[in-house]
Amino acid sequence: MNRFEKFTGIVAAIDRPNIDTDAIIPKQYLKSIKRSGFGVNLFDDWRYLDPGEPGQDHSQRRINPQFVLNREPYRHAQILLARENFACGSSREHAVWALMDFGIRVVIAPSFADIFYNNSFKNGLLPITLGGVRVDQLFAELDGRRDYQLNVDLERQVVTNTDGIEMAFEIDEFRKYCLLNGLDDIGLTMQKSDLITSFELQYYQKLPWLK
Amino acid sequence: MTGKTLYDKIWDLHQVHGDDDASALLYIDRHLVHEVTSPQAFEGLEIAQRPLWRKRSILAVPDHNVPTTGLEQGITDPVARLQVDTLNVNCDKYELTEFKMGDIRQGIVHVIGPEQGATLPGMTVVCGDSHTSTHGAFAALAFGIGTSEVEHVMATQCLIQKKSKNMRVTVTGAVAEGITAKDIVLHIIGEIGTAGGTGCTIEFAGEAITDLSMEGRMTVCNMTIEAGARAGLIACDQTTLAYIEGRPFAPSGETWDQAVEAWSDLHSDEDAIFDREVVIDAADIAPQVTWGTSPEMVCAVSDRIPDPAREPDPIRAGGMRAALDYMGLEANATFDEVRVDKIFIGSCTNSRIEDLRAAAIVLKGRKLADNVKLAMVVPGSGLIKQQAEEEGLDRVFLTAGFEWREPGCSMCLGMNADRLEPGERCASTSNRNFEGRQGQGGRTHLVSPAMAAAAAVKGYFVDVRRLTRGEA
Numbered sequence: 001m002n003r004f005e006k007f008t009g010i011v012a013a014i015d016r017p018n019i020d021t022d023a024i025i026p027k028q029y030l031k032s033i034k035r036s037g038f039g040v041n042l043f044d045d046w047r048y049l050d051p052g053e054p055g056q057d058h059s060q061r062r063i064n065p066q067f068v069l070n071r072e073p074y075r076h077a078q079i080l081l082a083r084e085n086f087a088c089g090s091s092r093e094h095a096v097w098a099l100m101d102f103g104i105r106v107v108i109a110p111s112f113a114d115i116f117y118n119n120s121f122k123n124g125l126l127p128i129t130l131g132g133v134r135v136d137q138l139f140a141e142l143d144g145r146r147d148y149q150l151n152v153d154l155e156r157q158v159v160t161n162t163d164g165i166e167m168a169f170e171i172d173e174f175r176k177y178c179l180l181n182g183l184d185d186i187g188l189t190m191q192k193s194d195l196i197t198s199f200e201l202q203y204y205q206k207l208p209w210l211k
Numbered sequence: 212m213t214g215k216t217l218y219d220k221i222w223d224l225h226q227v228h229g230d231d232d233a234s235a236l237l238y239i240d241r242h243l244v245h246e247v248t249s250p251q252a253f254e255g256l257e258i259a260q261r262p263l264w265r266k267r268s269i270l271a272v273p274d275h276n277v278p279t280t281g282l283e284q285g286i287t288d289p290v291a292r293l294q295v296d297t298l299n300v301n302c303d304k305y306e307l308t309e310f311k312m313g314d315i316r317q318g319i320v321h322v323i324g325p326e327q328g329a330t331l332p333g334m335t336v337v338c339g340d341s342h343t344s345t346h347g348a349f350a351a352l353a354f355g356i357g358t359s360e361v362e363h364v365m366a367t368q369c370l371i372q373k374k375s376k377n378m379r380v381t382v383t384g385a386v387a388e389g390i391t392a393k394d395i396v397l398h399i400i401g402e403i404g405t406a407g408g409t410g411c412t413i414e415f416a417g418e419a420i421t422d423l424s425m426e427g428r429m430t431v432c433n434m435t436i437e438a439g440a441r442a443g444l445i446a447c448d449q450t451t452l453a454y455i456e457g458r459p460f461a462p463s464g465e466t467w468d469q470a471v472e473a474w475s476d477l478h479s480d481e482d483a484i485f486d487r488e489v490v491i492d493a494a495d496i497a498p499q500v501t502w503g504t505s506p507e508m509v510c511a512v513s514d515r516i517p518d519p520a521r522e523p524d525p526i527r528a529g530g531m532r533a534a535l536d537y538m539g540l541e542a543n544a545t546f547d548e549v550r551v552d553k554i555f556i557g558s559c560t561n562s563r564i565e566d567l568r569a570a571a572i573v574l575k576g577r578k579l580a581d582n583v584k585l586a587m588v589v590p591g592s593g594l595i596k597q598q599a600e601e602e603g604l605d606r607v608f609l610t611a612g613f614e615w616r617e618p619g620c621s622m623c624l625g626m627n628a629d630r631l632e633p634g635e636r637c638a639s640t641s642n643r644n645f646e647g648r649q650g651q652g653g654r655t656h657l658v659s660p661a662m663a664a665a666a667a668v669k670g671y672f673v674d675v676r677r678l679t680r681g682e683a
Contacts, residue, residue: 017530018405018505020645027626027648031276031290033250033297035358045647054290083526085406085439089643090624091341092248093357111406114375114441115341115355122359172373174234186261189367192228192236196264196369199227199238209462209470210240210334 001124003182008151009078009105012068013142019082020089021116025098029054038094039101043069069102072146079150081138082109086127087116096123106152108159110135121175124182126154128169154180214480216377217444218412221352221477225335227369237372239364240334241351244271244307245320246298247626248339252362253301263305264368270329270460271302271309274319275626279589279616282312291627318592318618321345321559325429326592328458332447332474337364342559342642344435348428349455350447350477352412355436376486378411378440379479382419384493389676391569392427393561393640393659395419396434397499401509403489408440411487414479415445419493425454426565433560434642437506446478500546500672501644501657503534508644512662512674516549518542537646538654539634546672549656550582553637554613554667555649556660557589558623561640566660567599571607573664573675579612580670587614587629589621611667625650638666 029041031054040058047070049062068074080099086109087095096119099107105125110132112120120127130138141161142148151160154176158166178185189196204211215223222237229235249271256263263269276291278284286292295312302309310316316323321342324330330346336353337343339361346353360370380399400407413435420431428445435443452471455461462470497511508531510517519531519542535542540549556562556570567590579586588608590596596618599605605615622629623641631637631653640663644655658666665675669683677683 016533017526020505020643022624022643022645022648026651027624030247030626031288031294033254033294035251045651051651085409088405088439089341089436089645091339091343091355091357093251093339093359096357111409113406113439114409115357119357119359122357172233174371185371186255186259186363186366189236189363189369189371190261193367195228195236196238196367200368203238207333207470207473209466210331 001182001184004124004126004154004179006151006153006155007078007105008149010073010076011079011081011142011148011150012074012077013081013139014068015083015139017083018085018088021087021092021095022089024087024095025092028052030092030094035097036101038098039103042098042102043067076103078103079106079108079152080104081135081142082107083135084110086112088113091115093119093123096120096125100125108135108138121179122185124179126152126179128152128159130159130167130169134167213484214482216479216483216485217350217414217446217477218352218375218377219483221333221335222374224333225352233373234371235374236369237335238369239337240268241324241329241336242269242364243320243324243336243338243343244269244361245275245338245340246273246294247275248358249301249361250294250297251358252365255362256365261366263365266305266307268368269307270324270327271298271307272317272320272323273298273312275620275624277312277619278627279619279621279629282617315593315597318590318595319559319562319620321433322562322591322595325349325425326458326594328455328461331455331461331470332451332477337370341436342433344441344443345429345433345559347432347435347443348425348445349451350444350474352442352444354441375412375441376410377414378408378487378489379414379416379485380489380491381417382415382491382493383417384419385422386419386493386496389661389679390496390498391659391661392423392430394496394499396431397501397506397509397657398496399491400434400438400506401499402491403438405437405505405507406439408435408438411440412442412444413438413440415443417493420445421448424565425450426563429563430560434506437642447474498659498662498674498676500662501655502538502540503531504537504644504646505534506642506644506657508534509657512546512672516540516542516544539636548671550636550671551638551656551666552582552584552635553631554583554586554663555589555622555637555639555641556587556663557591557621558641559591559620560642561660562589562591562595564595564598566640567595567604570660570664571604573661573678574611574613574668575607577611577668579667582670583667585614586612586667587616587622589616590618592618613667622649624648638663638672
């Protein structure tokens with residue numbers, strides 16, 4: 001996993017609550033056995049006017065010119081702004097893979113579904129929780145401005161707008177540490193394998209029916 | 212010292228390491244695996260050359276992609292076939308227990324775990340599927356994980372977890388006759404919202420919950436994720452023990468007695484403190500139908516479809532308008548004006564034997580309405596299908612005009628050929644009514660199996676109790 005560096009990126013907004021992972025990446029694309037290539041089908045039902053299937057040439061499909069990610073400059077967005085309960089529903093990590101494959105590195109919302117929130121950190125995607133009022137403000141600032149960008153600084157835990165106004169966000173220390181250093185947490189856990197082995201010894205003595 | 216909640220107890224029992232609750236190492240007892248969220252995890256292990264920590268913790272089954280008709284032809288979709296073949300190859304290579312297609316024990320992962328006794332009280336159970344919350348019905352801490360976490364459990368038998376908050380939903384009193392577990396859980400989601408349990412583990416309690424059979428309890432816990440909580444829990448009691456005893460993976464003899472002794476502690480202490488408490492009166496629960504594109508958009512079948520003009524919050528009102536537009540519904544309409552095209556009885560929420568019986572009682576001696584193009588029953592497992600056939604339920608469904616299919620996830624998410632066409636409206640016993648969930652442009656109304664059967668014979672939504680009382 002790459003280290004999460006400070007960056008300034010274009011912000012695309014989707015103004016609806018409860019965007020589910022079925023919307024982020026529809027089920028037909030989950031048949032892939034790979035982790036890559038999902039970006040072209042991110043928000044597939046909203047991005048295209050005709051139905052799509054895995055394996056087809058998606059550049060030949062009819063795109064929905066109204067949808068934000070089909071418009072300039074948002075085709076190059078690195079930050080997504082959304083409403084409450086972002087990425088609820090299915091546990092599919094393909095939702096994170098699709099966002100990242102498209103180029104999204106940060107999602108800002110007032111709240112996230114728990115499984116998606118977890119999955120994000122495993123892949124270097126940063127979900128930033130900001131208060132509802134802050135998010136309202138960002139939607140208002142972004143409205144009608146094509147050049148709207150935000151700077152994200154994970155080290156300092158702040159998002160800065162083009163006027164230099166900073167918005168602080170909270171993040172768990174361990175997750176921050178892993179993102180900043182690009183650490184694979186399986187590797188970290190494996191360093192504790194002696195602890196796991198000794199836990200098991202006691203555990204199965206106490207609960208022999210699970211052995 | 213104050214008492215512990217059931218969640219606290221299971222958490223403490225499994226904490227391998229970690230002084231704080233922010234990033235504890237949690238031991239995992241049971242890992243359920245299916246074809247969609249595992250291939251990339253197996254590949255990750257192989258690339259890093261990491262062995263599997265505890266093979267016997269894994270129970271694997273293909274379910275999302277399997278066809279529900281024409282099994283003799285195998286899977287005709289080559290992309291889906293590759294995914295199922297990949298699961299088979301991986302399970303064979305690592306010598307894991309897998310119920311392959313054609314095995315009578317094959318079925319939906321959350322149905323077969325409990326059916327086999329592979330889900331036991333006090334366990335931690337994970338699966339790369341959000342409906343893993345189902346297994347919480349057994350007082351097991353069960354939650355869905357992503358593929359990276361699937362790989363993490365395979366390699367280390369542990370997960371790095373942040374402890375959730377404790378929430379309790381108590382449903383007091385007994386439900387009225389004809390009200391099912393599905394109505395209870397849809398009503399709860401309608402009350403607390405789809406993000407009402409975010410960051411929490413929800414324990415369900417109260418007479419209406421303890422009165423439920425294990426199958427009903429599984430339906431309730433299954434949909435906990437639709438209330439935003441990764442895990443739902445119900446305390447272990449005699450109903451739990453009676454269900455588990457004698458199942459293939461369950462302990463027996465002396466170890467059974469030992470286990471039962473230990474499981475007697477699997478309830479919240481009386482003086483345990485919850486971060487959030489919600490109390491619901493069972494008497495308020497009527498048969499439920501969803502009208503929108505989120506499970507919280509739900510009401511009683513006797514209610515009118517809500518009017519966004521009466522919603523004070525502008526964002527919510529906007530969401531309601533978008534949902535009604537997608538669903539092709541008018542505000543203030545009644546449900547008997549809502550005509551259905553398809554009926555789906557199945558999914559990890561409602562495909563167990565009691566669900567099929569409940570639908571069959573309504574369908575006996577009745578026929579599909581003319582406007583219903585397709586009605587299908589997809590049993591949760593091969594064993595359930597077999598039992599239903601022994602009871603003659605298949606004949607009831609077939610005589611009524613239903614199709615009797617092979618087990619799998621089917622039209623709950625439409626990864627296989629079973630899906631809605633654009634604009635089609637479905638009465639479905641599944642768990643998600645998201646836009647496009649059952650097929651692009653498809654319109655899903657979530658209901659109980661009895662309510663789905665009632666919609667099948669009337670062609671529109673009706674209170675099933677009117678039908679069974681002979682009033683409709």
